[in-house]
Amino acid sequence: MSLIQVINPNTSQAMTETIGAAARAAASPGTDIIAVSPSQGVPSIEGHFDEAIAAIGVLEQVKRGREQGVSGHVIACFGDPGLLAARELATGPVIGIAEAAMHTATLVATRFSIVTTLPRTLIIARHLLQQYGFTHHCAALHAIDLPVLALEDGSGLAQEKVREQCLQAKLQDGSGAIVLGCGGMATLARELTQELGMPVIDGVSAAVKMVEALVALGFGTSKHGDLARPIAKPLSEAFQHLN
Amino acid sequence: MSLIQVINPNTSQAMTETIGAAARAAASPGTDIIAVSPSQGVPSIEGHFDEAIAAIGVLEQVKRGREQGVSGHVIACFGDPGLLAARELATGPVIGIAEAAMHTATLVATRFSIVTTLPRTLIIARHLLQQYGFTHHCAALHAIDLPVLALEDGSGLAQEKVREQCLQAKLQDGSGAIVLGCGGMATLARELTQELGMPVIDGVSAAVKMVEALVALGFGTSKHGDLARPIAKPLSEAFQHLN
Amino acid sequence: MSLIQVINPNTSQAMTETIGAAARAAASPGTDIIAVSPSQGVPSIEGHFDEAIAAIGVLEQVKRGREQGVSGHVIACFGDPGLLAARELATGPVIGIAEAAMHTATLVATRFSIVTTLPRTLIIARHLLQQYGFTHHCAALHAIDLPVLALEDGSGLAQEKVREQCLQAKLQDGSGAIVLGCGGMATLARELTQELGMPVIDGVSAAVKMVEALVALGFGTSKHGDLARPIAKPLSEAFQHLN
Amino acid sequence: MSLIQVINPNTSQAMTETIGAAARAAASPGTDIIAVSPSQGVPSIEGHFDEAIAAIGVLEQVKRGREQGVSGHVIACFGDPGLLAARELATGPVIGIAEAAMHTATLVATRFSIVTTLPRTLIIARHLLQQYGFTHHCAALHAIDLPVLALEDGSGLAQEKVREQCLQAKLQDGSGAIVLGCGGMATLARELTQELGMPVIDGVSAAVKMVEALVALGFGTSKHGDLARPIAKPLSEAFQHLN
Amino acid sequence: MSLIQVINPNTSQAMTETIGAAARAAASPGTDIIAVSPSQGVPSIEGHFDEAIAAIGVLEQVKRGREQGVSGHVIACFGDPGLLAARELATGPVIGIAEAAMHTATLVATRFSIVTTLPRTLIIARHLLQQYGFTHHCAALHAIDLPVLALEDGSGLAQEKVREQCLQAKLQDGSGAIVLGCGGMATLARELTQELGMPVIDGVSAAVKMVEALVALGFGTSKHGDLARPIAKPLSEAFQHLN
Amino acid sequence: MSLIQVINPNTSQAMTETIGAAARAAASPGTDIIAVSPSQGVPSIEGHFDEAIAAIGVLEQVKRGREQGVSGHVIACFGDPGLLAARELATGPVIGIAEAAMHTATLVATRFSIVTTLPRTLIIARHLLQQYGFTHHCAALHAIDLPVLALEDGSGLAQEKVREQCLQAKLQDGSGAIVLGCGGMATLARELTQELGMPVIDGVSAAVKMVEALVALGFGTSKHGDLARPIAKPLSEAFQHLN
CATH class of the missing domain: 3.40.50.12500 (Rossmann fold)
Structure with missing residues (x-):
């Protein structure tokens, strides 16, 4: 049984539902989808400023997903905000839409x-x-x-x-x-x-299939080299939930 | 039920088995693998000349696979011989390894x-x-x-x-x-x-997962534009089996 | 005296004549042109599938030309089908149009x-x-x-x-x-x-001049490295004429 | 009189001082330097995860700098974290080191x-x-x-x-x-x-000179097109200080 | 006190004045501008031929500027004629517009x-x-x-x-x-x-600011490697003034 | 009968002879070679400064060659100095080595x-x-x-x-x-x-063959578009011989 976390990087609940529906429609029988969005962020992402904020929400959710033992993560915004940062944080695969x-x-x-x-x-x-x-x-x-x-x-x-x-x-x-x-x-x-x-x-559906494929192949994000886990360091209070 | 044709473009039976085994190990429960190799060709592919010959074998098998109703095709040689030609011929997806x-x-x-x-x-x-x-x-x-x-x-x-x-x-x-x-x-x-x-x-395993993914998403090779079916034309005898 | 083989990769005799005429018009006084087309193939080349078939015809003719002692070869189709494969097979230069x-x-x-x-x-x-x-x-x-x-x-x-x-x-x-x-x-x-x-x-005419130039300079296709003659291996019956 | 805000995107006070010293050494007589670092963030930046966090601190400081009427901003970390986002937020020029x-x-x-x-x-x-x-x-x-x-x-x-x-x-x-x-x-x-x-x-010193130059030329970040101010939208509490 | 030589590579006096005015308007209080044009050359530069001639005038002026002790040079024609040659000759920075x-x-x-x-x-x-x-x-x-x-x-x-x-x-x-x-x-x-x-x-104004910036940073053109001073060699009479 | 002007862009007579010999060895029976070097210039070309000077010599010779009715020109220095300028000036083809x-x-x-x-x-x-x-x-x-x-x-x-x-x-x-x-x-x-x-x-020999080929094909440098003849304008005395 495989669990894929689909992260809507903005805080629009309607969009999370749209995305979740598309993800579920694409998922294989053996795959469960959790569609989530950040607790804090922007209601829509239409530029680099919005993306920078959304990236924090993505990391918050990737960390939570990892703790929940999800198999992989989808970043469901077309700018793929926070993709490489999320890959450092994740063990499983992370795919941007x-x-x-x-x-x-x-x-x-x-x-x-x-x-x-x-x-x-x-x-x-x-x-x-x-x-x-x-x-x-x-x-x-x-x-x-x-x-x-x-x-x-x-x-x-x-x-x-x-x-x-x-x-x-x-x-x-x-x-x-x-x-x-x-x-x-x-x-x-x-x-x-x-x-x-x-x-x-x-x-969204394409990313779900890619995560499923990578999981089936036994590949998470490479932890050898530059996508290794972030070096442990004391974060300020506002970001401690990301550690 | 999905049927993926894995084409070893060379005529080495041992390699067809190696490739077939890898493909089967990667296939999802709902996927069947047919591992095939050309009836005519080269025993191994180590250059452009070998690739040109192998491409004909790939096309022969893609055509046969299409007639058998396979969902998609894998070209299991690292040079991806005949990839774009095979895409023209195929309805389903074709992926090179x-x-x-x-x-x-x-x-x-x-x-x-x-x-x-x-x-x-x-x-x-x-x-x-x-x-x-x-x-x-x-x-x-x-x-x-x-x-x-x-x-x-x-x-x-x-x-x-x-x-x-x-x-x-x-x-x-x-x-x-x-x-x-x-x-x-x-x-x-x-x-x-x-x-x-x-x-x-x-x-090989990566390509099997990609074909599975594309099939699940409902995508074959695009028939709009330059990968449309080859324009029908009389082929010489030696190539009529490809039409 | 130099002999250049101009290969029309399709089987259209009319086009072979058009191409041969252009080649002859471009050839230097000391150059003879043989305009040929494959014994088997496609009547015109309008896609990757057609090209894959045509490449075999090109190789067939390059081999024959080499045996005839031609100085170099022209592949007279705008997609340059089989160019690198032909270069492996050839001793002299091979130029696509x-x-x-x-x-x-x-x-x-x-x-x-x-x-x-x-x-x-x-x-x-x-x-x-x-x-x-x-x-x-x-x-x-x-x-x-x-x-x-x-x-x-x-x-x-x-x-x-x-x-x-x-x-x-x-x-x-x-x-x-x-x-x-x-x-x-x-x-x-x-x-x-x-x-x-x-x-x-x-x-066509440009390629004839390039072959003439390379021949005059004493250059054939480099046989050092990746364009060396194809590694000798047993080909299936359908392709034995290419060896 | 020109005021340039030099933002150390990490929270290391020692590094802010190093950077501030370099910036001051480079500044023209008519330029004042404010060397700042985020109130919240990472003590050093050594990967994409660190950069994503640092980008928020950069935006926080750019906004503050803009409110203070600084002429321009320097992002003093070699990855230029948050550069395009900061450019959207800023009126003046923003230069990464x-x-x-x-x-x-x-x-x-x-x-x-x-x-x-x-x-x-x-x-x-x-x-x-x-x-x-x-x-x-x-x-x-x-x-x-x-x-x-x-x-x-x-x-x-x-x-x-x-x-x-x-x-x-x-x-x-x-x-x-x-x-x-x-x-x-x-x-x-x-x-x-x-x-x-x-x-x-x-x-750091190169960026200070570039900001000075752009300010003297009368150029801020272009507000025509894709670096225009972020579209106004309700941010969650954690990010409201960035608006 | 910094002295920047702004070279109009053509011989149009009106254009030298336009360029000089723009350069002076852009210069910092501590910067003096000398706007010059070649003693010999073309009245306007509208192609590669014109540029080749203008490059000699640029070198003539760069050499003269160096002898006058200018801090840096601007080549004020949009094709940046003679830029790398001028960099070899110069000690200070040379910037094309x-x-x-x-x-x-x-x-x-x-x-x-x-x-x-x-x-x-x-x-x-x-x-x-x-x-x-x-x-x-x-x-x-x-x-x-x-x-x-x-x-x-x-x-x-x-x-x-x-x-x-x-x-x-x-x-x-x-x-x-x-x-x-x-x-x-x-x-x-x-x-x-x-x-x-x-x-x-x-x-023109942008280049003036860049030269000022480089001079302030203590950088001339790098004399290590391929922009080192031209190797000393006897030039013909027509070019001896460039040595 | 075709006449190719081979221009040694430096003033070394020994090198002009080396180059001329190579050109003659490569020329077809119907081709005559004139090996020339600029009347004024640098004895060898080892950088951008040398190239800028050499370009003038190349133009001087191209103009003279054109007046002599040569069929085409070779610029025989590996940096191809003045190539595009020479193409503007020339009617026939110009090839750099x-x-x-x-x-x-x-x-x-x-x-x-x-x-x-x-x-x-x-x-x-x-x-x-x-x-x-x-x-x-x-x-x-x-x-x-x-x-x-x-x-x-x-x-x-x-x-x-x-x-x-x-x-x-x-x-x-x-x-x-x-x-x-x-x-x-x-x-x-x-x-x-x-x-x-x-x-x-x-x-050198390669360029001679290319000029011969272009001449035989009936191609000079294209005079439609950006390689058209230089726009006529009054040159200063030192460059009037180039007009």
Whole structure:
């Protein structure tokens, strides 16, 4: 029995539920999902400042997950906030949803497009493409120009804009797959995949499968070298819960 | 119930068995493995010429697998011969073991080392690193300087040399994981992972998990764009079985 | 007296003639051209599957050419199928026409455009640009969106579309040269060069000159290192003619 | 009159003093330095986990600095923790010391070496080289293999090891400048520059000069585009001081 | 007291004055500016040929400046002609204005646009982006399609075109800063920065601040390694003044 | 009848003869070689300063060659000084010997080594590798640590050191070809090719063949775009001979 902790790095309960639902839909029979969010943080993540705060929440949850004996962790925000820090802290694997979606896209298509929320988050996606090695695999980036929480306002407007951008990407980009650039878009992937007739990839479900795969292969995060456990040192009070 | 076809691109039956065993050990309860090799080809793959021949065998088997209704395909040679051609032919996902091992390594470590067989195959690994985007994630490449089939000669010499190179890589490269650069090394990974205390990654098992993951996510190879089915055209007699 | 084997990797006789004519027009007085095509293969090459099959035909012909004592070989398909495998097999130089055209373009202009046939072949050109080091020298890629054999249907439609794309490239791309992305376009280059007033480069003639140059310099393919002759091993019946 | 806030992202008072001294020594007559450290954090920064915590302290101080009307900010830890987040929060310029030292090195030499503390921090330097565009300008990275706080233990051992590594870098790397990879090494630069007869660059003083320069040019961080102020949103209690 | 030599590499006196004015406006109280231009050269620099000639004038002036005891040198043409040669000759720092503007842009924004004069100079900017490491930091390049000296014709037309291109860059490029790609645009930067509400960067003033910073830090050009003084050798008469 | 101008960019008559001999040995029956050197310049080229001066001599000769009606030009110094400027000035093709040797090496081997003179010139080779796109094709760079003119001192010492470095490169680098990094090494290539049993490439002969090839193909330097003739403008007296 495998237990995967899916961490929504923001504090939006609605989004945690969206993400949790997508994770559960993707999980294998033998996998249980705990969808969590930080006790303290930002309600949505739309820039580097938000990410820096969210990273602390991710670490808080990774530590808690490790203590609960989870098999692995998913960081369910498209900027993968705190990914390498979380890997130091974790014993099991830690997968970010941008990472998961981008890797997956390169396995089913030669080039992919990204559809995300606000234009200001595009730079985060660009930096991740570079860090993960996929700059040349990305044909184009698109932003719907609506904030993250528009995906949870019940109006369906943001969802419709995502769909429009995906259709446009299909027509214009010459790419074979589309990566959805926000955890809040997780539940749209299956339907868009069918409508468009090409893989539209949600990182939450992709990340769940990657954690399952790594756990089955017997791999946690490497503790040899630069992802070894953080060197023990006295933290100030505000951060002692992370030690 | 999922059926994964694991294709040993060379004609060595001993290696097909090694690879099949590794694939079965990695497969989930709901997955069946068919380990196959081409009806015609080369007994081992140690260069571009061997790869070109092996690619035909891969296509022959992918076509057969597709007709058998397999869910996905693994190309179990570290050069990933015929990968993009196979993706055109396939409906389900197709994963190469170099690709699988390299992707996996970047998920558990910041940089990895490669240990392969003959020095002349290093260029193939270098080209794949570049194509997949992982040139900067690879700290060093090592060759044991023994041919592929030395892994099947029963003497254990090649296995010992692999172990030595892995130990050296651990000491010198500053990397956090090691990728085994040959399908014939598949069964060494678990033991070396334990002995070295760091992930030593076999691409066969990694690829099986990736195919399982993609199938579970509902993704085959994208048929929109440049991996669409090959354009139908009359093939000469020698290749008609591939159509 | 030098003998260059120009291999059309597809089985279209019309295209072999087009290519042979372009090669002969480019050859120096002391050079004889043998234009050949595989005994078995695909009638046109428009994807990775077609390329994998064509590579076998290329090897078959390279072996035969070597036995005939040719000085060098040209692979006359814009994807350069089987190039490195052919280099292992050959003693003399082997030049692909994409390679030849791209190298030539960088010698007469700072950046170049590519005009090719079907959009699905663009990914092959992109991968070659990366492998040869010319990604940053290519200003743009264009596809006429007609199949390769449209160049041989006698209607002149494909030729007119090539011309249109070249004119558009001249206006829009800010590049100084245009590379024609198909062996079947070989005979268009001189005329377009004159009409456009800028180098429009056909890889067939460029490759012939490169082989002549290497032969004159006394260089064959390096047999030291990873392009050494394939390691001798028993091939299955279907491939024994390649040994 | 210009006021520059130099933020030691760790909570080591000794290091704040070292850094403050280096900053003051570098400041122009018209510049005042405030050397600060976070109220809460880690005593030293030796990995991604430490950096994630330190980033919060950096943001806390940047906000405070902004309220105090400082002209600009320096992040005085070689990993530049929280740099882009701080830029969103700040009005004036924000410069990291790794960034400052690397930029400076490329202005006085064609290639540079880096000497840092623990081997596990090398990956942070590598990622910054890639993000800033200087991967090809860095000839080699060296680690003294002592923790950051060894620089403050009064024994001089760490300082001696830094000197040894610098001498070795001069002999072996073929580079024209050396970048000191830790804020705690700030006061060693002038002396080593003289002893080695080549620029040995401390990022603290370099960053102070860069902030002064940007302020004099009338540039703060661009508020057009992706470094605009963070979108206002309700933060949890633990992070409200950052808003 | 610091003396900075600002070299206009062309022989246009009007441009030397424009550049000198911008440099003086940027200089710190303790800095004196000498704005010079070569005794022999080209009236404007709009290609590689012009640059090759201008480089000699730059060296002539760098040598003279060194003899006058200047603290450092600025090469005030956006192609940074003769930069590395000048660094060999100089003892103090030498900064090109393209280099200065590009570095500065990356410190205040994640990506920048360039607005320059003639389209044919774009290739020079592209090559500098690559050499300095900033290819991925540049969002787009624009040319006003007017010659350099149009900036000195008094009509204001060129200035208006610069303004238009800057406005367009702001709307379209998704970048956070604009780099002005000609020394003759130096005096436009402050006003455009205000009008556009984003950093519009002139390399002349940026370079002056960088030289001041390097001088204050005690750094000249590294004389260890490949920027050491040119090896003494007998020059022909026409170049003896450079020795 | 084709006339190729081979320009030794330095003023050493001995080296002009060495280069001329190599060029003549490489020229086709129908090709005449004029080996020239600048009327004014440096006796050897060992850095950027020397290159800047040499570039003027190259332009002087290119202009003269154009007036003489030569078919194309070779710049016979391994730094390819003035290459793009010369291309603007020329009508026919202009090939640098570093460019020629590097391109040739990638046609006969997957990776190559470079053996050059002084360590300080390595940076020039590195920059050319980057500009031409061959950074990843170069396995290693070696310097014999003797000045250029040691190749002309008659002692044979420099030649012996070149041989030693080539042997070492063969043993250590895992490359398939060696590029000789100085025009003065031109006559060593054939013998070393035989002794080492791998291509040892002299750029002078390679460049002659490339010019012949381009001329035969009907290509001069592209005059469309950024290599168009320099814009006509009044040059100062010292440079009027270049107009």
